[in-house]
Amino acid sequence: MKTEFERYGLLRFRKLVGYLQLLGGFGLLLGLMFQPILIISSGGLALLMLLGFGVRLKMKDGFLLSLPSLIFMALNLYICIESTGILGDK
Numbered sequence: 001m002k003t004e005f006e007r008y009g010l011l012r013f014r015k016l017v018g019y020l021q022l023l024g025g026f027g028l029l030l031g032l033m034f035q036p037i038l039i040i041s042s043g044g045l046a047l048l049m050l051l052g053f054g055v056r057l058k059m060k061d062g063f064l065l066s067l068p069s070l071i072f073m074a075l076n077l078y079i080c081i082e083s084t085g086i087l088g089d090k
Helices: 002-008 011-030 035-058 063-084
Strands: none
Touching: 002 011, 011 035, 035 063
16 A cells, blocks of 8 residues: 555555544444444545545546445445435435
8 A cells, every 4th residue: 555655646645544544434333323423434434535536547547446446435425425314214
């Protein structure tokens, strides 16, 4: 991962991204008991994955190599939207 961050020119953000991912993961677990934490964590992780997807496309990694970040973004966005109830009950 360190070499990937070097290649992207984002080495100074490596630890921050790692901490945010860990914090988001713990937030998802804690969010099973406290819904506001679930909303914040899943929304934050969705944003982080969207930014990761954008960086990979900018580096011309191609769509298939960038796809995991897009899938994780969609999954976290789904969790965030469902836990807020924005779309209403079906």
